[in-house]
Amino acid sequence: MIGRFNRTPTEQELERFLSTEGVKALAVKNYKDHAIILGDASVxxxxxxxxxxxxxxxxxxxxxxxxxxxxxxxxxxxxVGVIIHRDDVLEQGNKMKITFEDGNSVEESMNHEKAYIVDHPLEKLTNSSKAIVEVFNDEAK
Incomplete structure (x- = not known):
């Protein structure tokens, strides 16, 4: 697992990792001692x-x-990472609501992007497979 003396990769190190692993990054988010990378079908x-x-x-x-x-x-x-493959959702999605396992939720504006990295609002560990994502259009439907 991630050790306590580790650090976040630099831009050059990130590019080298993506090239080595053959990953096309859709979203990257840097934290204090690591980065999260979402690819088309990888994290x-x-x-x-x-x-x-x-x-x-x-x-x-x-x-x-x-x-x-x-x-x-x-x-x-x-x-949780959210990757949207559906063109209709990418085109019409205006806002998404992510409800975590413990009932806490986060609303995120959508900008027709394919991937999002959304933190638990209290930074708690949560079961990613139990998260629920709802996507709304301009009419909140």
């Missing part, structure tokens, strides 16, 4: 060790054109 938690080596946990899956994937690098996590 990684990446940090750099004291020896300047990559340390990461990741998973991938086969996606489909009519899906909205909710994901995280591990099942218990303080964030």
């Amino acid at each position: 990684y938690t990446l940090s750099i060790t004291a020896d300047n080596e990559f340390q990461y946990v990741g998973s991938s899956w086969s996606g489909g054109p009519d899906r909205i994937d909710i994901t995280a690098a591990t099942q218990k996590t303080p964030f």
Whole structure:
């Protein structure tokens, strides 16, 4: 897992990791000691060790054109990744509401982007597979 002396990757290190792993990043979010990377059908938690080596946990899956994937690098996590493959949702989506396992929720504005990394509002570990994502259009439907 991510160690306490690890650090967030630099832009160059991130690019090298993406190239090495063959990942096209849809969304990247930097934290104090790691970065979260969402790819088309993958998610990684990446940090750099004291020896300047990559340390990461990741998973991938086969996606489909009519899906909205909710994901995280591990099942218990303080964030969820949302990847939207449906063109109608990308075009019409204005706002999304993510409800976490414990009932806390976050609303996020959508800008026709395909991927979002959404933190739990209290930074609590939550079961990513139990998160619920609702997408609303301009008419709140």
